[in-house]
Every structure is written in structure tokens, then in C-alpha cells.
Amino acid sequence: MQNYQVRIYFEDTDCGQIVYHTNYIKYCERARSELFFSQGLKPFLGDSGFVLKSLKADFCSSARLGDLLEVRSELKEMKNASVIMQQDIYRIYNALENRQCDELVFKGEITLAFVDVKNGKIAKIPQQMREVLV
Secondary structure (H helix, E strand, O other), rough: EEEEEEEOOOOHHHOOEEOHHHHHOOOOOOOOHHHHHOOOOOOOEEOOOEEEEEEEEOOOOOEEOOEEEEEEEEEEEOOEEEEEEOOOOEEEEEHHHHOEEEEEEEEEEEEEEEEEEEOOOEEEHHHHHHHHHH
């Protein structure tokens, strides 16, 4: 898997300049999409794609305005129609203290189901999609 970096801007934060909690989930989604985009593909195929089935989230620390984060994605399990991914977010630059670091901010275990959106049914993950995730 690859890592995906995101800088924290004012729009990502609450009035205390701390990242709003749902944004961590967005960063994980962007990282998963980037796995496909970086290979010239899209994160869907025809009328089918991955949808979030479940999420276990652990908010370990708070990221702040100006921080640089890195989403580290790892495939834990792949079945015929679903995958489980570990997506952890690390602060790699602390803007408040003006220093490089490697601090765990968020841990997420994400289960995705591959779904034919047109008919709303679970579908087998195509080989082309499988190859991107391994």
C-alpha cells in the first residue's frame, strides 16, 4: 500500500483550530481513492464500487491547523466481495511546535463492500480492483 499526505487547513478545523473529527474519515477515503488515481484508474468500475460497511475509529490525538498528516493504509483481509483495511493517520509535521514528528493521531479499521450501485446488490470484486489493493 501507499501513504497519502494531507495538510490541515482552516476549513478542516473547528473554532479551536483542531481538526473536526469527521475529517479523519474523509482523509482515509481520499487515501483509498488515491490508490486508484495514482495508477490511472478510478475507484469504481461501471456502476460498481466500494461502499463503507463498517468503521472502528480510535481518535488518539488531535491534529491542528498547519499540521501535515500521513494516512497509512494496509490491506488486512480480502474476501470475494469485501475488504478490511487498517488506515492509521500520523502527524508527520507539528505546526504548533514547528518540528517533524511521527505521532499517531487516528486509528481506523474500515470494512468496505463491493456493490453494484444500480441494483443495490453486493458483487464480486473484479480482478483489476483486487490488484490495486494488494
